[in-house]
Each structure stands twice: as structure tokens, then as C-alpha cells.
Amino acid sequence: MEKILKLGLPKGSLQDATISLFKRSGWKINVNGRSYFPDINDDSIECALCRAQEMSINVESGIIDAGLTGKDWIAEHESDVHVVSDLIYSKTSARPARWVIAVAGDSPINSLKDLEGKTISTELVKFTKRFFKEQGINVNIKFSWGATEAKIVSGLADAIVEITETESTIRAHNLKVIHEIMQTNTQFIANKQAWENPVKREKIQQIAMLLQSALVAEKLVCIKMNIPENLLDRIIGLLPSLNAPTIASLYKSSYYSVETVVDVNEVRGLIPKLLKEGAEGIIEYSLNKVL
Helix, strand or coil: CCCCCCEEEEEECCCCHHHHHHHHHHCCCEEECCCCCCCCCCCCEEEEEEHHHHHHHHHHHHHCCCEEEEEEHHHCCCCCCCCEEEEECCCCCCEEEEEEEEECCCCCCCHHHCCCEEEEEECCCHHHHHHHHHHCCEEEEEEEECCCCHHCCCCCCCCCEEEEEECCHHCCCCCCEEEEEEEEEEEECCCCHHHHCHEEEEEEHHHHHHHHHHHHHHHHHEEEEEEHHHHHHHHHHCCCCCCCCCEEECCCCCCCCCEEECCCCHHHHHHHHHHHHCEEEEEEEECCCCC
């Protein structure tokens, strides 16, 4: 089968989470050792690993038709790409990450204005320069090749601009956050010419739809139970659902089988209530996709 789409996958911290998301969406991706061209169980797709920091550049140029990268790196390079879909996931959580300005915990720097004339270390150089220019604050921005938090500890910078989800690494280095400059999440982007190609666009939309359905399903579970007829209305009243629960009478029985979809954070409190009210044979199972 002829290849329809060249798909970019982020190499690095998001790689495993992305491959896992694709697996739940119906695509099995196999990364072979040091190869930058993983196998995928879809003959119409050619995969290529690419650093998230470079993805939008390669998509804009057409080297890659579509790929996944952070909103931050699109902003960093001011890339002219089509954003197909927001995908809220990361290596540790399903929430946006934040780029923040941090300084030493005992630093007298407590506001943006206090950074006037100071040295800031970051990997997000271009965006940070634009940010401080808009604020009218003169700072010296230095590119960081990694271990950015250590730049303050070692005296190489007065402040850093760094990405964080939980601030645990920042706190571990005895730093404090004084300002947030951007929230970011993974985005599925496409080359504008590829997006105008009907065949490529259809494939891109298929991928986006199934990735989103897998992310929605990740937050939900299905619960199924048996309920005696005399308790049906009372227990149904406890059940949240996308629309309404599915109810079916059991063969030659006064019991009903009831099935519904519940937020994963609600189910742990819901099941004890259902048991207390008389529900029986409760089964909980995960979902792959919800559309």
C-alpha cells in the first residue's frame, strides 16, 4: 500500500506516553533500537522520530506531514503550521505544563521588575526574549543545554525559565517560582500544504479523532451491576452517565442489568454507595475510546 502520511513522533520525554496513546487509539508502534523510523501497523503511515523542539520546524518545511509537539515549541519558533488538535497529556499527567520563572529560594528577586539587568538561563530562548521585550525589562538571556535548575545553584544565572508540571524539581533545588509565562500542552499539527491535500487531510483527521477519543476514555470507566426491580429507581438516581444508563431485564428474573459510564475520579466514592443501596455483582472496566 502506498504511504499516505509521514508522521512525526516526539523523541525524548514524551516518546513513551505518545506510543502508549497511539496503542490505545489502535496503532501499535515499535521503536527498533537506535532507528529513527519506527514500525507502525498501518501501511499508509511512515513514522519518524523527531525532537519535540524541532518538530514544528520540520512540519512547517514539509519534511514531515504531521506530528506531535508542544505548544511551547510552536511558539518558540513562531512556526506557520495548522493546529489540528489539542492533546492534553504528558509523561506524568493529563494536564498542561507551565513555563515559569524561578529564582533561588533566598533571593531578593520577587517580581519581574526585580530581574532588570539580570541573567536568565533557559532552553526557550526566543520566546523568553520576546516576553521580556514586551514587559520592557532588559535581561541577559543565555541558552541552557540542560540541567537548567543547577544554573542558579552554580551561580551561572540569577533566574531560570523552565517547564514544570508539579514544581517538585524546582523545589528540590531550593528555588521559588515568581512568575508563570506560558501554559503548554501537546498539539497535533500539520503542514499547511498537507492539510490542503484531501487524502492526507482525511488520514490526519482520522488520527486526531482517535487520539482524542482515547484521551477522553482515559478519564472514564464503565460500571455494570445487577439491581432488584424494587430498588431500580432509587439506585438509578445515584448514577451519572454520558446520556442515560443502559438497562436490560435479566432472563426469568426480577433483577435488571444496569450499565453506565462514570468519571474515573467519581467511581471510588460511587461503588460503596451502590452496594449500600442494594446493587449487586458490580463490575468496573476501563475503556479504550469514547467518541
